[in-house]
Amino acid sequence: xxxxxxxxxxxxxxxxxKLTVTCSQNMNHEYMSWYRQDPGLGLRQIYYSMNxxxxxxxxxxxxxxxxxxxxxxxxxxxxxxxxxQTSLYFCASSLYYGTPEAFFGxxxxxxxx
Amino acid sequence: xxKVEQNPLFLSMQEGKNYTIYCNxxxTSDRLYWYRQDPGKSLESLFVLLSNxxxxxxxxxxxxxxxxxxxxxxxxxxxxxxxxxxxxCAVVNNNDMRFGxxxxxxxxx
Numbered sequence: 001x002x003x004x005x006x007x008x009x010x011x012x013x014x015x016x017x018k019l020t021v022t023c024s025q026n027m028n029h030e031y032m033s034w035y036r037q038d039p040g041l042g043l044r045q046i047y048y049s050m051n052x053x054x055x056x057x058x059x060x061x062x063x064x065x066x067x068x069x070x071x072x073x074x075x076x077x078x079x080x081x082x083x084x085q086t087s088l089y090f091c092a093s094s095l096y097y098g099t100p101e102a103f104f105g106x107x108x109x110x111x112x113x
Numbered sequence: 114x115x116k117v118e119q120n121p122l123f124l125s126m127q128e129g130k131n132y133t134i135y136c137n138x139x140x141t142s143d144r145l146y147w148y149r150q151d152p153g154k155s156l157e158s159l160f161v162l163l164s165n166x167x168x169x170x171x172x173x174x175x176x177x178x179x180x181x182x183x184x185x186x187x188x189x190x191x192x193x194x195x196x197x198x199x200x201x202c203a204v205v206n207n208n209d210m211r212f213g214x215x216x217x218x219x220x221x222x
Binding site: 033035040041042043044045058059090092102104105106107 | 154156158209215
């Protein structure tokens with residue numbers, strides 16, 4: 001089954017404790033991206049990756065890092081989380097940048113206290 | 114800077130009625146998406162609109178795109194309860210993809 005898998009689904013952590021949210025897709029997609037969803041703001045893109053070892057900043061990259069060492073995986077790293085990073089995070093992938101259909105993961109609800 | 118405005122943000126409608134959700138954007142666009150999100154769930158792709166005048170229909174939902182007006186509409190015909198969800202438009206310009214704030218639709222019996 002074609003899917004984008006995020007882990008964990010829920011996470012509560014403390015300020016400053018490094019964390020990683022994993023994202024994996026099994027469709028051999030080249031394009032992957034991370035979004036955060038906050039009430040009233042829709043989804044905002046954090047980072048995206050056009051292919052292996054090619055990443056770029058989205059709309060709200062501050063406080064986040066990503067890596068794309070393999071095509072299937074695109075982890076989101078918060079080196080020193082802060083409460084304003086409490087949000088719902090989605091990973092998405094598509095065959096190439098610009099192909100119509102984007103597949104979204106199930107989301108990761110992160111709370112930073 | 115690409116900005117996307119959706120309205121209304123909240124919509125409560127009776128079953129059987131028609132209504133339209135609007136998505137305005139501020140710069141030229143490569144393509145426009147409509148997504149549906151159910152509570153606690155991920156986003157489901159509904160439509161992709163690629164060119165001026167594009168119209169796509171699926172069941173009771175019809176999406177259209179006017180690139181000259183920088184406007185897309187999502188029209189709901191004879192609403193049913195199953196359509197209750199939050200609907201997002203997303204606009205792409207170069208490598209920049211921006212989402213609207215979403216329209217939370219509630220269809221009441």
